[in-house]
Amino acid sequence: MTELWRLTAHDAHEKLRAKEFTAVELTESVLERVRAVEPKVNAYITVTEDLALQQAREADTKFATGTATPLTGIPLAIKDLIVTKGVRTTAGSKILGNFIPPYDSHVYENLRRAGAVMVGKANMDEFAMGSSTEHSAYGPSHNPWDLDLVPGGSSGGSAAAVAAGEALGALGSDTGGSIRQPASLCGNVGFDPTYGRVSRFGIIAFGSSLDQVGPIARDVEDAATLLDCISGHDPRDSTSNPEPVADLRHYLGRDIKGMKIGVPKEYFISGMEPGVTARIEEALKLFEHLGCVVDRELSLPSTEHALAVYYIIAPSEASANLARYDGVKYGYSDRSRGSMWENMEHTRADGFGEEVKRRIMLGTYALSAGYYDAYYLKAQKVRTVINREFQAAFEKYDVVVTPTTPTVAFPLGAKLNDPYAMYLNDIYTLPSSVAGLPAISVPCGLSGGLPVGLQIIGNFFDEPRIIQAAHAFEQALGGGNRLPGL
Amino acid sequence: MSLTPQEVLHIARLARISLTPADVDRFTAQLSGILDHFAALSAVDTEGVEPTAHPLPLSNVMRADVVAPSLSQDDALANAPEREDGFLRVRAVLE
Numbered sequence: 001m002t003e004l005w006r007l008t009a010h011d012a013h014e015k016l017r018a019k020e021f022t023a024v025e026l027t028e029s030v031l032e033r034v035r036a037v038e039p040k041v042n043a044y045i046t047v048t049e050d051l052a053l054q055q056a057r058e059a060d061t062k063f064a065t066g067t068a069t070p071l072t073g074i075p076l077a078i079k080d081l082i083v084t085k086g087v088r089t090t091a092g093s094k095i096l097g098n099f100i101p102p103y104d105s106h107v108y109e110n111l112r113r114a115g116a117v118m119v120g121k122a123n124m125d126e127f128a129m130g131s132s133t134e135h136s137a138y139g140p141s142h143n144p145w146d147l148d149l150v151p152g153g154s155s156g157g158s159a160a161a162v163a164a165g166e167a168l169g170a171l172g173s174d175t176g177g178s179i180r181q182p183a184s185l186c187g188n189v190g191f192d193p194t195y196g197r198v199s200r201f202g203i204i205a206f207g208s209s210l211d212q213v214g215p216i217a218r219d220v221e222d223a224a225t226l227l228d229c230i231s232g233h234d235p236r237d238s239t240s241n242p243e244p245v246a247d248l249r250h251y252l253g254r255d256i257k258g259m260k261i262g263v264p265k266e267y268f269i270s271g272m273e274p275g276v277t278a279r280i281e282e283a284l285k286l287f288e289h290l291g292c293v294v295d296r297e298l299s300l301p302s303t304e305h306a307l308a309v310y311y312i313i314a315p316s317e318a319s320a321n322l323a324r325y326d327g328v329k330y331g332y333s334d335r336s337r338g339s340m341w342e343n344m345e346h347t348r349a350d351g352f353g354e355e356v357k358r359r360i361m362l363g364t365y366a367l368s369a370g371y372y373d374a375y376y377l378k379a380q381k382v383r384t385v386i387n388r389e390f391q392a393a394f395e396k397y398d399v400v401v402t403p404t405t406p407t408v409a410f411p412l413g414a415k416l417n418d419p420y421a422m423y424l425n426d427i428y429t430l431p432s433s434v435a436g437l438p439a440i441s442v443p444c445g446l447s448g449g450l451p452v453g454l455q456i457i458g459n460f461f462d463e464p465r466i467i468q469a470a471h472a473f474e475q476a477l478g479g480g481n482r483l484p485g486l
Numbered sequence: 487m488s489l490t491p492q493e494v495l496h497i498a499r500l501a502r503i504s505l506t507p508a509d510v511d512r513f514t515a516q517l518s519g520i521l522d523h524f525a526a527l528s529a530v531d532t533e534g535v536e537p538t539a540h541p542l543p544l545s546n547v548m549r550a551d552v553v554a555p556s557l558s559q560d561d562a563l564a565n566a567p568e569r570e571d572g573f574l575r576v577r578a579v580l581e
Contacts (some may be wrong), residue, residue, distance in 0.1 A: 102561040195541045209540050238547040239540065308524040319501060326502070328574055330565030340577040345504035357503055361494070362517060364501040375524065380537030382530050387538060420520055436541020460542060 004029035005165035008481050009074045009222040012168060016063060016073050023059035023073025027052050027117050030075040033165045034119065037486060040147055043161035045080045045138045046088055047120035055117040062115045070225045070249075072115030077167035079158050080121035081128060081204040082213065084108050087118075091204045092126040092136040092154075095325045095332045095351030105202025106237070107171060107213050107230040114229050119167050123157025126353045127322065128178050128206045130154050131425040134416055135355040142412070143186060145450055145484040149409040152182030152425075158216045159186035164486055169226055170216040175207045176310050177404075177429025179214050180441035184404035184453025187443050187482055189223045189470070190216045192429075194461050195436035196241030198227075199234030205321040207314035208239070210433055219480025220442060220471040224248035227463065243461050251468040257291030259469060262298035262397035267428055273407040275447025280403050283444040283454050286476055287401070287469075298397065300389045305382050306431040311423055312366050312379035313434070318356075319363030325351060358419060387435045394459040399469055402428050404441040404453030432457045442470045443482065451482075488521040489514055 004012065004026050012026055031049055038044065052075065059073030078084065081091040083101035090096045104112070111118070125135040133141040133156030141156045143149040144164040151160040155172025159182035162170050172179040174192035183190025191214045198213045205211060215226035228248050234240045263284060268277070288294050327333030327347030334346040352360070366375035393400055405428060415422040432439040437457055444454040454473070458466040474480050494514045498505045505513070559572050568575040 099565055102557055102564055196544070235549055239544065241542060241544065302530070305527060305530055308527045311520065312524060312527075323502075327567060328576055330567075333567035335567065335577075338577075340579050341502070342504075343577060345502050348502055349504040352503070358513065358516060360501050360503065361497045361513060362520060365489075365493075365497045365517070365521075368497065368500060374528070377537055378527050378530075378532065380539060381532035381535045382527055383538040384535050385530065385532065387541065419516055420523060423520075434541075 005033040005168070006483060007168065008218045009168045009225060010070065012074060013070050017068070023056040023063065023117065024053065026073060027056035027075050030119055030165070030167060037164050037166065040142060041144055041160050041164045041166065042139050042141045043077065043123055043157045043164060043166050044120040045090055045092065045123050045157070048087055048118055051087065052117050052119050059115045059117060069114045071111065071229055073117060074168050075117045075119045076111065077120060077122040077158050077161035077170035078108065078118050079124055079155050079170070079172045081124060081173060082108055082171060083202040083204065084118070084121070087121065089121060089204070090138070091128070092124040092138060093352065093356070094137040095347070097137070097332055099331050103202065106199035106234045108202065110230050119161070122155070122161055122170060125154035125156070126356050127204070127318070128154040128173055128175055129318070129355050129359050131177070131181055131422050132415065133157060134412065135353055137353055140412055143409045144486045145187065145409065148411055150185070150412055152185035152409065154178040155216060156182045159183050159188050159190065162186070162188050162216050162218060163484060165483065168218065169222050171213055171226070171230070172216050173203060173211055173213050174433065175210045175314055176433045177426040179216060180404050180429050180439060180453065180455060181426060183216050184441045185409040185451065187451030187484065188216050188218065189220050189440065189442050189480060190214065191223045191227055191440045192433070192438065193227060193231065193463055194241070194438040196239050197438070197461065197463070198230050199237040199240045201234055201236040207317040208321060209317060210314055220467060220474045221249070221252055223440070224252060224467050246464045248463060248467045251464045252471045254468050254472065255291070256469055256472040259292045259399065260397045261287055261292050261294045262393050262400045263294060263296045264298045264300040264303065264400060264402060265296070266300055266303035267402040269406065271406050272403065273447060276403055276405070276407060276452050279445040279447060279452040280454060283473065284401065286473065290472055290476055295397065298393055298400065300393065300431070302382065302386045302389055303431055306386055306434050307423060307427055309379045309382050309386065309434050310430045311362070312375050313383065315359040315363030316366045316376050317363070319360045319367065322356070322360055327351070355419070383434050386431055390432070390435045390437060398465055400457040402455045402457070404428055404455040408447050408450035408452060428455060436460070438463050438466055440466050440470050442474055443480065444477065489518045
């Protein structure tokens with residue numbers, strides 16, 4: 001029984017039920033794969049081998065007693081800003097290098113209740129600030145399709161683990177594209193749900209009006225299964241939405257004839273790689289072939305402003321959220337100075353990396369006296385304009401389809417010294433994040449041997465229609481779970 | 487340059503981050519460059535447009551005021567760099 005790590009979660013589930021192998025055997029296969037490729041990929045900050053095997057044994061008990069769910073015994077990577085009781089959780093930062101959470105996040109509780117197995121805590125850009133995983137205090141992750149390239153970010157470790165076979169699926173978090181962009185660059189499915197769909201209880205905060213947890217998976221069916229497991233109202237998060245949860249698996253395998261697709265002109269910009277444009281054009285033809293009505297005349301004129309809106313609002317919220325890292329309550333602490341304030345200023349100077357400091361200062365400036373109206377308030381107003389344009393689009397269209405990123409994966413180091421060039425990588429994922437809308441990235445082929453992602457954006461809580469469209473598209477393209485030859 | 491080194495030092499002080507002179511130079515250039523890109527926002531007509539703080543605002547989210555299990559003092563302080571008699575210990579705040 002070799003290479004069980006190649007299976008999708010749903011295939012693995014069928015075979016676990018049929019007793020073709022045990023959950024312990026499946027986890028052992030993944031752990032063996034981790035030992036083989038992790039030195040090259042660096043997808044994890046912490047591998048929880050003993051815990052994974054213990055959880056796999058519990059999963060086998062669930063199968064024996066008939067209480068297994070579709071995620072029972074499935075080995076997953078968990079982004080390291082999702083707190084896990086008793087397991088170090090760093091958010092990719094030196095400042096949380098010794099932090100052992102005393103409680104579990106809502107999403108991890110749900111996964112545990114379902115019997116899922118945690119392989120480890122996945123690498124990420126520090127506090128989810130970045131698009132390449134190079135801003136991790138624990139070294140960059142490498143793209144399993146080409147180890148000289150970035151896997152994207154900030155959930156780059158989660159995406160790399162799924163593509164490299166170091167997990168069958170993963171949880172990431174998305175603030176401005178941090179699930180969809182790495183999923184696109186690593187050839188995975190990544191789903192950023194509606195803001196409020198998944199509880200943020202126990203998620204280390206970056207931009208509180210934007211952060212959402214979601215799945216990174218081998219195919220659309222696995223993404224639906226994972227999102228079903230973590231969705232729903234949680235009274236411990238006051239922004240958790242009470243809207244009823246749909247059973248997303250119910251929307252798999254349905255035809256999408258007559259679905260109205262809007263394609264916004266503003267997403268086809270000059271910096272787009274020709275190979276990406278070609279794959280997207282083919283994808284739009286495929287949707288037409290499936291009976292969809294594809295309209296290229298949609299205009300979302302404020303698209304170009306989403307980047308500025310995001311990079312004012314998210315750093316502003318981050319500057320407030322990250323004020324808690326003071327070296328007093330937990331985490332890294334410099335205690336060598338003369339006063340409490342000096343200790344605090346040096347704790348933060350040494351504990352935070354470059355990009356985090358840059359964004360804290362950007363946000364502090366945008367919120368400071370005299371600049372609040374020009375930056376933060378203005379950005380919030382333009383956010384309203386962006387939201388209205390999307391709402392107008394959804395009066396005419398069922399979904400909006402765009403590329404996920406302008407290019408395929410780029411080399412490590414290429415954008416590290418130019419923060420704005422790095423920000424531009426999120427140009428297609430930022431608008432729906434600013435609007436709080438659900439959006440999926442689904443693979444749509446290769447350009448120069450590297451994965452290209454297609455983004456499908458839906459209206460609030462219209463995850464079912466997104467899954468329906470993404471699954472029909474994936475099946476028409478010949479199915480998911482395309483792994484690189486690592 | 488939209489920012490001066492003095493402004494960067496002021497921001498860093500507000501954010502409680504100690505900067506070296508080299509940090510100040512680098513962040514002044516980088517943050518100015520980023521802010522220059524944001525200038526285009528001022529051209530967007532937002533006359534009469536309400537700001538959005540949350541994409542799906544929920545108002546007055548309440549829960550019943552009942553006692554529920556929570557972290558023990560020991561658990562809450564388990565990650566503290568220094569503790570004493572159930573308190574967090576820091577250097578004197580007031581001289």
